[in-house]
Amino acid sequence: MSDEIRSFSGVDRLLHEPSRTIIVAILYAVESADFLYLQREAGLTKGNLSAHLSKLEKAKYVEIEKTYKGKIPLTLCHLTDKGRKAFEDYREQIKSFIDNV
Amino acid sequence: MSDEIRSFSGVDRLLHEPSRTIIVAILYAVESADFLYLQREAGLTKGNLSAHLSKLEKAKYVEIEKTYKGKIPLTLCHLTDKGRKAFEDYREQIKSFIDNV
């Protein structure tokens, strides 16, 4: 078996969870998104999105900024450099796996 | 966001677990493998491999045949048509995701 395939076991588990893959893919494209936009686009419940964002934040993959739009809260999220790189690496690894099966 | 990306949330969870992805990738290539060969190739503990194989068997993705090589047990595994197709679909979905980010 090729190393590309075996190395797949070391894939970034944080990004390998589909909900989070989607969240990060969105953030990768738009640079900044608010909570509700992310929720709609990713098709997640609030609780779910909140939990996933917390994990991504804890890993320093995303930065979360809590502000206000007038008087209502507004949570803005954007990918950090670390998160951006992790996502690029993840894609490379997946791609390499697929190409080597 | 493109549908390819959103549809990623519906990815086959059984195959999306790296250990199982590797197991199935091996079986996809060799048609038939025994337990210990799989263990070495996939780099898993016996317990782990046993558990993953059980899940794949329950989903009818693999067939497990317990025979003997002389007097010692020999467990042979091979992909079913269903498993083969599921793996092909999985790869397509992943590929489509990557290409559309």
Place this chain on the structure above:
DNA sequence: TTACATGGTTTGTATTGCAAACCTGTTTTC
């Protein structure tokens, strides 16, 4: 007989993904 491989399976545990319930404030309704 006792020890030690071989080929696995079962058990224990910590982590997870998810939805439902909850919370804090704001706006509307009466």
Place this chain on the structure above:
DNA sequence: GAAAACAGGTTTGCAATACAAACCATGTAA
């Protein structure tokens, strides 16, 4: 101006998971 409804999230409860360690049944060696 109190009560109800809503917006924007967070916390809680639970079932399912991945993993390794312990276990088991059989066969071989000392």
